[in-house]
Amino acid sequence: MSDIVTRFAPSPTGFLHVGGIRTALFAYLVARQADGQFILRLEDTDQKREVEGSAEHLVASLKALGLTYDQGPDIGGPHAPYKQSQRLETYHAWALRLVEAGRAYADPYSPEELGSLREEARAAKKPFLYRDHRPENPPVWDGKLPLRFRSDPKAYDWHDEVMGDLHTGPEVVDDFILIKSDGYPTYNFAHIVDDAEMGVTHVIRGQEFLSSTPNYLNLYDAYGLDRPVFATMPHIMNEQGNKKLSKRDGAKDVLDYIADGYLPETLVSFIATMGWNDGTEQEVFTMTELVQKFSLERVQRSGARFDEKRLLWMNGQFIRELSLDDLASRVEDFWPDSAASAEPDYKRKVLALVQDRLKTLKDLPTLSNYFFEEPSVDTTLITDNKQLKKLDIAEAKMLLEQAAQALESSEWTPEAIQETLNHLLETTGQKPGILFSLVRIATTWAPFSPQLNDTLTLLGRDRTLMRLKNATDSLT
Numbered sequence: 008m009s010d011i012v013t014r015f016a017p018s019p020t021g022f023l024h025v026g027g028i029r030t031a032l033f034a035y036l037v038a039r040q041a042d043g044q045f046i047l048r049l050e051d052t053d054q055k056r057e058v059e060g061s062a063e064h065l066v067a068s069l070k071a072l073g074l075t076y077d078q079g080p081d082i083g084g085p086h087a088p089y090k091q092s093q094r095l096e097t098y099h100a101w102a103l104r105l106v107e108a109g110r111a112y113a114d115p116y117s118p119e120e121l122g123s124l125r126e127e128a129r130a131a132k133k134p135f136l137y138r139d140h141r142p143e144n145p146p147v148w149d150g151k152l153p154l155r156f157r158s159d160p161k162a163y164d165w166h167d168e169v170m171g172d173l174h175t176g177p178e179v180v181d182d183f184i185l186i187k188s189d190g191y192p193t194y195n196f197a198h199i200v201d202d203a204e205m206g207v208t209h210v211i212r213g214q215e216f217l218s219s220t221p222n223y224l225n226l227y228d229a230y231g232l233d234r235p236v237f238a239t240m241p242h243i244m245n246e247q248g249n250k251k252l253s254k255r256d257g258a259k260d261v262l263d264y265i266a267d268g269y270l271p272e273t274l275v276s277f278i279a280t281m282g283w284n285d286g287t288e289q290e291v292f293t294m295t296e297l298v299q300k301f302s303l304e305r306v307q308r309s310g311a312r313f314d315e316k317r318l319l320w321m322n323g324q325f326i327r328e329l330s331l332d333d334l335a336s337r338v339e340d341f342w343p344d345s346a347a348s349a350e351p352d353y354k355r356k357v358l359a360l361v362q363d364r365l366k367t368l369k370d371l372p373t374l375s376n377y378f379f380e381e382p383s384v385d386t387t388l389i390t391d392n393k394q395l396k397k398l399d400i401a402e403a404k405m406l407l408e409q410a411a412q413a414l415e416s417s418e419w420t421p422e423a424i425q426e427t428l429n430h431l432l433e434t435t436g437q438k439p440g441i442l443f444s445l446v447r448i449a450t451t452w453a454p455f456s457p458q459l460n461d462t463l464t465l466l467g468r469d470r471t472l473m474r475l476k477n478a479t480d481s482l483t
């Protein structure tokens with residue numbers, strides 16, 4: 008085991024969106040590739056923003072994607088507890104160290120007083136800084152007033168693995184709140200205490216914390232702590248790339264994607280490749296490959312785009328690669344109702360046929376229903392079909408009858424059926440685009456289906472002939 012420690016530190020304020028998952032995934036990969044530790048820490052110090060059930064939801068989402076953590080609220084670990092609301096004494100003790108060193112003070116101002124101080128700064132066209140208003144004789148900190156950090160403004164140079172070399176001047180460093188009047192620490196304070204106590208070596212988090220980093224550096228200095236490695240994740244943008252991805256752009260909860268028939272492997276690969284590549288043209292990665300190849304330096308600085316079409320394409324790729332056994336175990340909840348009493352062996356054959364056409368597991372009913380029950384006839388599939396609408400009804404009926412005749416005496420293997428159909432092309436003088444589409448639709452009434460000869464083989468001769476006859480009768 009190495010001493011690399013990363014953490015994912017979500018606040019339980021809602022569902023886990025793709026941006027959050029990406030941060031978690033990258034932190035996971037950095038830990039795994041170094042044989043280090045990956046920690047889940049719940050940052051639940053903002054009680055007003057907490058959403059009931061979201062902590063469980065976060066845990067379920069990480070588990071669903073295989074992002075197993077080595078330490079966390081539900082499994083414990085050497086630095087337990089991993090829930091900030093259960094660590095208040097720790098923050099208090101760390102805060103007292105600053106108070107004793109003269110580096111923190113009780114903030115005596117009421118919100119109204121602060122409001123008028125801000126107003127004064129605005130009128131004087133000066134930036135408002137708390138440190139310009141430090142009380143001369145601050146009251147003793149009794150835990151009821153907010154506790155504010157007494158900063159030591161200076162310029163900073165630091166390196167961010169993603170954002171590069173950064174510099175800020177002393178003007179951005181200010182006194183910030185460590186402990187709020189409700190006794191809970193701020194994120195700004197608590198995460199530094201926890202990262203230090205938990206031995207976190209790499210802080211991987213979203214862009215929204217970048218502007219506060221000089222203040223964090225100032226706090227590291229005040230405690231004499233070594234800085235961790237910083238890696239700031241740029242925002243994920245909508246498909247057009249013109250604004251931050253939001254729910255309105257269709258970004259769903261990861262568990263919803265799974266319920267919609269996306270594979271966890273797809274989500275992992277898709278999320279990893281939003282703003283990261285390995286320097287080659289490779290687009291699809293397994294978790295094992297990601298652990299080998301991922302590096303923070305190759306994460307792009309500019310916002311990556313969320314392209315749902317790419318996600319769908321990638322899911323099809325992953326589904327195709329699954330062994331039939333694996334696929335069978337994953338589609339158990341996706342079969343159409345009509346398959347309820349079908350023989351397992353028959354279902355396997357159906358699955359083998361449709362596997363390459365599944366884009367999500369949810370496509371299974373549409374792609375397979377006609378193997379289990381009589382499809383309802385929808386002649387518009389013929390009359391509105393680009394190719395088939397050129398045929399007049401009489402011609403179409405005739406072709407269907409000829410197909411039925413030929414198939415009636417054909418042997419019933421995929422090869423023999425193919426031969427029969429090829430022969431029929433010759434005798435009718437039709438193109439495959441017409442004849443095969445017509446037979447395919449007349450036997451499945453589905454917008455897509457697997458290869459015609461395979462489909463007919465599995466349907467069996469009786470059903471094929473019956474459906475062809477029904478189709479002929481329905482065309483008027």
Ligand code: GLU
Binds near residue numbers: 194
């Ligand atoms: N609790 C912060 C959030 O949910 C985490 C930031 C961090 O990883 O330090 O955004």
